[in-house]
Amino acid sequence: MPLELTANPLLSERTTLRLGGPAVVEAVVRETADLDELSAFLTRETLPPFVLGAGSNLLAGDGPLELALVHIADCPGPERVERDGEAIIIRCGAGLRLPGLLGWAQKAGFSGLEGMTGIPGTVGGAVAMNAGSYGVEIGDLVTRIRVWSPAGGLVWLDRSQCAFDYRHFSPVKMPGKCLVWEVELALGESDPKSVRRAMHGVYEKKKKTQPVTAWTAGCVFKNPPEESAGRLLDKAGMKGVRLGHMAFSDIHANFLVNLGGGNAADALELMDMGRARVFEQFGITLEPEVIVL
Structure with a gap:
């Protein structure tokens, strides 16, 4: 199936700030088979690409934007992968919304993400920005990341091959930009009710101090x-x-x-x-x- 392309996508409809004019085109990637099509698209496309998640950390200009948006949709997971000592390793696709991941973790009784309650972005966007809240940064939980680039294809990177700084992630010794495709996180085990109470407490605090x-x-x-x-x-x-x-x-x-x-x-x-x-x-x-x- 050809890569799904949309002409003149409005950023105001794709960002949480509800601002932004039209980009030139948007390419939607739904499965790994689409990545070959994406590589061909980026090769023939002269516009700079921009990977767009849930648009929760963007301020887009009012006029036309000379950009080719890349959006990941219909991603796999989340799923439990294995146990590593006392940690539970879970895996999810980059396009998954963070609230969806937190809801799944709560029902499964997995702890560690509670501080990120209320963040509306995607997992991939959270990794790219090393998103954090209430003492939790997602980079602290990462065990592996699967990234994609036109030159290197899909590659798993161990935590030691990833550099996380304040609101920043970059692969170590990997040239050029890459797209986050899948993420593995190490979470703890807890009672679902305890996780829900912790998430509720964080959200109540945020409601009082943030819009x-x-x-x-x-x-x-x-x-x-x-x-x-x-x-x-x-x-x-x-x-x-x-x-x-x-x-x-x-x-x-x-x-x-x-x-x-x-x-x-x-x-x-x-x-x-x-x-x-x-x-x-x-x-x-x-x-x-x-x-x-």
Whole structure:
């Protein structure tokens, strides 16, 4: 079956911030057989490719975007693979939504992911950004990752062949960019009710401190060493600051919120404003955590 292609896919329909104009094309990969077609597509396509998960960490521009989107769908798993000492090794495809993985782990009585409750992205996106929350980073749980590149095909990488930093993942000694295809994680065993209680506790805390039901892209800026970007933005007076239909959340200053009908130009101006105020008052340069397209 030919690779599924969509012309002029709207980023506003594919991102949690609900912003972004049309890319040129989107290629949807559903199974390993599609990867050969994807390789041919990327060879003949002159546009830069961008792998798009659930769009939960993106701020896309308002106008046309000269990009070829690559989206993984209908991925396998999750499934239990084996026991390694006291750990249970589970495997899932990169296109699986994190809430789906957490729900499956809870019902199975597997612990370790509870701190990531409320993160709306995909497993692949979480690995690519080394997503973390409430003391948990997904890189700490990874045992193996299966990645794909046009030159190297599908390859399993052990944890020792992966470099995880703050909101960043890269394969060690592997040239060029790659696509995360499958992930194996080491989880603990627990009572399903205990896991559910822990997940509920995390979600309740997030509801009180983060705009979990709003249109956002997650945290806008990375936390500086030994500091909190949200605290700095709050002290700089950015909490609740609005421009057009975009605003810094009045719950957490490090979240940009689309109030409905917002645009990327106003979002970027608010980011510049927040960065400038923090630098003026504290001498700290905030680095974006959100990916700007």
